[in-house]
Amino acid sequence: MTVSPxxxxxxxxxxxxxxxxxxxxxxxxxxxxxxxxxxxxSMNAIAEQIxxxxxxxxxxxxNKEDILLSLAARAVRRRSRLFxxxxxxxxxxxxxxxxxACSGIGIAAEVYVDQFNxxxxxxxxxxxxxxxxxxxxxxxDVLADxxxxxxxxxxxxxxHAIAARDLxxxxxxxxxALTQQIVFGLWSLVYGGLxxxxxxxxxxxxxITQPRQTMRHNCAALLDQVGWxxxxxxxxxxxxxxKLTPHLIATSQLIRNQSTSGEDS
Amino acid sequence: MTVSPxxxxxxxxxxxxxxxxxxxxxxxxxxxxxxxxxxxxSMNAIAEQIxxxxxxxxxxxxNKEDILLSLAARAVRRRSRLFxxxxxxxxxxxxxxxxxACSGIGIAAEVYVDQFNxxxxxxxxxxxxxxxxxxxxxxxDVLADxxxxxxxxxxxxxxHAIAARDLxxxxxxxxxALTQQIVFGLWSLVYGGLxxxxxxxxxxxxxITQPRQTMRHNCAALLDQVGWxxxxxxxxxxxxxxKLTPHLIATSQLIRNQSTSGEDS
DNA sequence: GTCATTTTTGACGGGTTGTCAGAAAATCTA
DNA sequence: TAGATTTTCTGACAACCCGTCAAAAATGAC
Numbered sequence: 001m002t003v004s005p006x007x008x009x010x011x012x013x014x015x016x017x018x019x020x021x022x023x024x025x026x027x028x029x030x031x032x033x034x035x036x037x038x039x040x041x042s043m044n045a046i047a048e049q050i051x052x053x054x055x056x057x058x059x060x061x062x063n064k065e066d067i068l069l070s071l072a073a074r075a076v077r078r079r080s081r082l083f084x085x086x087x088x089x090x091x092x093x094x095x096x097x098x099x100x101a102c103s104g105i106g107i108a109a110e111v112y113v114d115q116f117n118x119x120x121x122x123x124x125x126x127x128x129x130x131x132x133x134x135x136x137x138x139x140x141d142v143l144a145d146x147x148x149x150x151x152x153x154x155x156x157x158x159x160h161a162i163a164a165r166d167l168x169x170x171x172x173x174x175x176x177a178l179t180q181q182i183v184f185g186l187w188s189l190v191y192g193g194l195x196x197x198x199x200x201x202x203x204x205x206x207x208i209t210q211p212r213q214t215m216r217h218n219c220a221a222l223l224d225q226v227g228w229x230x231x232x233x234x235x236x237x238x239x240x241x242x243k244l245t246p247h248l249i250a251t252s253q254l255i256r257n258q259s260t261s262g263e264d265s
Numbered sequence: 266m267t268v269s270p271x272x273x274x275x276x277x278x279x280x281x282x283x284x285x286x287x288x289x290x291x292x293x294x295x296x297x298x299x300x301x302x303x304x305x306x307s308m309n310a311i312a313e314q315i316x317x318x319x320x321x322x323x324x325x326x327x328n329k330e331d332i333l334l335s336l337a338a339r340a341v342r343r344r345s346r347l348f349x350x351x352x353x354x355x356x357x358x359x360x361x362x363x364x365x366a367c368s369g370i371g372i373a374a375e376v377y378v379d380q381f382n383x384x385x386x387x388x389x390x391x392x393x394x395x396x397x398x399x400x401x402x403x404x405x406d407v408l409a410d411x412x413x414x415x416x417x418x419x420x421x422x423x424x425h426a427i428a429a430r431d432l433x434x435x436x437x438x439x440x441x442a443l444t445q446q447i448v449f450g451l452w453s454l455v456y457g458g459l460x461x462x463x464x465x466x467x468x469x470x471x472x473i474t475q476p477r478q479t480m481r482h483n484c485a486a487l488l489d490q491v492g493w494x495x496x497x498x499x500x501x502x503x504x505x506x507x508k509l510t511p512h513l514i515a516t517s518q519l520i521r522n523q524s525t526s527g528e529d530s
Numbered sequence: 531g532t533c534a535t536t537t538t539t540g541a542c543g544g545g546t547t548g549t550c551a552g553a554a555a556a557t558c559t560a
Numbered sequence: 561t562a563g564a565t566t567t568t569c570t571g572a573c574a575a576c577c578c579g580t581c582a583a584a585a586a587t588g589a590c
Contacts, residue, residue, distance in 0.1 A: 014537080014587060039395040042577065053539050058579070125393055127464040129386070130304040144467035151471040176472065184458065184473050185483040192457015193449065199392040202409035206416040207441065208449050218450040218487065225486040279556060279568080307546070318570050323548070 022060050024050055026074065029067055033118040038125055041068070065126075065134040069143055072126045075119030076146040078255050082108040083153045085251040089244055098161035099228050100240050102186075105154060106219050107244050109190045110212065113198070115252040124195065154183050166229045178226065185222050189215065287325050289315050291339065294332055298383040303390055306333070330391075330399040334408055337391045340384030341411040343520050347373040348418045350516040354509055363426035364493050365505050367451075370419060371484050372509050374455045375477065378463070380517035389460065419448050431494045443491065450487050454480065 011019070028049050032041050043064055047054045061067045086104035090096040096104075113120045125131060126143075158179050161167040169175050193215040197203065203211065220232040230236075276284070293314050297305050308329055312319045326332045351369035355361040361369075378385045390396060391408075423444050426432040434440050458480040462468065468476065485497040495501075 012588075018537085037394050037398060039398075043579085044577070054578085055540075055580085056538055059537075063579075064577095121394070125395075127460075128390055128393060129302050130390075132464075133302060133304075140466070144470060147465070147467045148471050151467075155472065180472055180474065181479050181482055183471070184461075184476060184479045185454070185486070188454050188457035188461060188480065188483070189450070190453075190457075191461065192453035192455075195392075195460070196449075196453060196456060199397075200412070201405070202412045202416075205409060206413050206448070207420065207445055209445065211449060214446050214449045215453065217446055218453065221450070221487060221490040222483065225490045277557070283568085308548085309546075319547085320549085320571075321569055324568075328548075329546095 018059075021050070021052075021056075025057060025060055025067065026070055030071055030074075030118065033121060038121060062136055063134055065131045066136055066139055068122060068126050068131060069135045069139045071119075071122050073139070073143045073146050075116065075122050076143065076150060078116055078119060079109070079112045080146065080150045080153065081255055082112050082248060082251060083150060085248060086244060087153065087157060089247055096240070097230065098157060098164055098166045099223060099230060101157045102154070102161070102223065102228070103219070103237065103240060104244055105157065106186065106190055106216065107241055108248055109194065111245060111248040111252060113194050115249060115256075120194070120198070124199075151183060151187075154186065155179055158182055161228060168227055182222070182226060182228075186219060189218055189222065193218075286315070286317075286321075290322060290325055290332065291335055295336055295339075295383065298386060303386060327401055328399055330396045331401055331404055333387060333391050333396060334400045334404045336384075337387050338404070338408045338411050340381065340387050341408065341415060343381055343384060344374070344377045345411065345415045345418065346520055347377050347513060347516060348415060350513060351509060352418065352422060354512055361505070362495065363422060363429055363431045364488060364495060366422045367419070367426070367488065367493070368484070368502065368505060369509055370422065371451065371455055371481065372506055373513055374459065376510060376513040376517060378459050380514060380521075385459070385463070389464075416448060416452075419451065420444055423447055426493060433492055447487070447491060447493075451484055454483055454487065458483075 025046060028046050029041050032045065041064065043054050043057055046067075047057050061070070083105050086108040087101050090101035090104045093100075126135070132140075158167065159175075162169060162175055162178075167178070169178050193211060197211040197215075208214065216237070220237065224232050290311060293311050294306050297310065306329065308319050308322055311332075312322050326335070348370050351373040352366050355366035355369045358365075391400070397405075423432065424440075427434060427440055427443075432443070434443050458476060462476040462480075473479065481502070485502065489497050
């Protein structure tokens with residue numbers, strides 16, 4: 001917002017500094033979550049840590065909530081890259097079919113929650129109206145686009161499954177309806193399951209002792225129910241998990257190390 | 266609103282007033298959500314509205330978060346009563362089997378979100394660590410018990426289904442494992458679906474145009490997959506929805522009007 | 531080196547939470 | 561009923577935090 005739209009002119013040192021600071025703010029805010037929880041993020045603390053006054057931060061973000069929203073957009077981008085890694089991995093292996101790619105995305109979601117737990121926390125935090133209502137519409141749109149991209153990845157896999165005849169569209173139904181059902185089903189099952197696991201202390205008390213395994217089982221049940229070939233084979237599934245998980249963890253490391261720069265808005 | 270007369274130890278007028286105030290605080294805080302959102306709840310506002318100083322409120326609750334937690338416990342109790350209404354309704358109708366009772370709980374969850382939307386909001390809000398970490402352990406336990414009660418209701422229905430042979434425990438598996446799978450599956454599907462519906466603006470953009478219908482469809486698919494008899498019949502399901510929903514809405518009205526007193530802790 | 535422009539500052543006003551010593555009220559006792 | 565004791569309430573206080581804005585400082589063009 002403080003940077004004037006200069007396209008051809010080389011950036012002046014000051015402009016460079018300002019642009020870099022946007023990233024620096026986010027890089028500073030993010031690790032605070034791990035150290036002191038979400039509530040430890042404050043304009044004060046961020047400003048102090050990067051050696052600048054609060055007023056300056058407000059030149060970049062209109063409020064704290066918008067910083068959170070930007071962090072959330074980053075988080076979703078990371079998740080999306082993990083999804084893509086799973087898809088690529090499955091497509092590269094001739095032994096893997098479309099269904100494995102789909103399962104792989106589920107595994108990727110699990111790895112994401114484990115490897116980028118703070119990001120997962122952020123994603124949940126920004127949903128809450130005290131946060132949400134203060135955010136700017138522009139950044140909300142950016143986030144929505146990131147999320148749509150994630151959904152699109154799942155849709156892509158489903159589309160390929162239909163094209164490959166692994167998945168039959170029932171007579172009288174449309175591919176869109178089927179896609180909607182699967183996407184929303186898996187989304188609810190995985191997102192809901194992981195949120196419940198992360199935030200419901202009464203889980204073991206309620207007889208849910210193995211949420212992850214149960215979650216996978218339920219996803220498989222859903223895919224079986226819509227007739228996604230090949231049908232669930234626990235042994236094969238376990239092999240996919242065992243081989244894909246380390247790959248995704250390595251990818252996580254890669255993502256984490258990569259510069260967080262790029263478009264932020 | 267009036268506490269049942271205690272025989273052994275008559276309450277002094279002052280004690281009565283104090284005890285009643287606990288309820289009054291909650292009754293005052295709750296409607297603030299509808300008016301100004303969650304962020305409009307403040308010790309200041311509550312104290313002012315019931316004609317007392319902030320200090321007095323702190324004699325009842327150690328902080329704002331504990332008030333929210335108490336409201337959440339109330340909320341879960343309301344949901345539980347709605348669940349029970351659905352179960353009772355299904356058991357009273359000879360045309361309804363165990364599976365209808367299970368579906369009924371799902372309908373009840375939908376009605377709960379629609380009729381007690383503020384309560385649903387509260388339930389989500391207290392999960393967030395900035396809130397959660399400030400709450401007292403005692404009240405957290407109370408809440409956990411309320412939630413366990415809800416889960417137990419679902420477990421009860423599943424147990425009856427197994428007993429009635431509507432649901433077969435697969436050879437090599439235990440009833441506990443099957444129950445866990447169904448409970449966690451439905452919980453994730455419904456809770457996740459409703460949270461996504463309520464907080465994800467990118468939903469239509471992502472091709473999810475009918476979240477509720479899709480959600481029901483997926484629940485039915487899950488129950489079909491585990492072989493819960495009778496198998497899904499859209500027509501019959503619709504009849505259950507059409508008859509049960511008004512009943513549950515009426516029950517909601519009843520619950521809403523009923524005194525919110527009782528154990529609060 | 532000058533001067534217009536951009537950027538940063540830091541003090542200000544308004545809010546919130548939680549505490550606590552002292553005031554007030556209620557209850558008890560004689 | 562009057563005083564003593566206990567309980568309860570108060571309101572000021574300290575410590576945060578947020579967002580603004582006029583004035584100061586830095587920048588960079590000429």
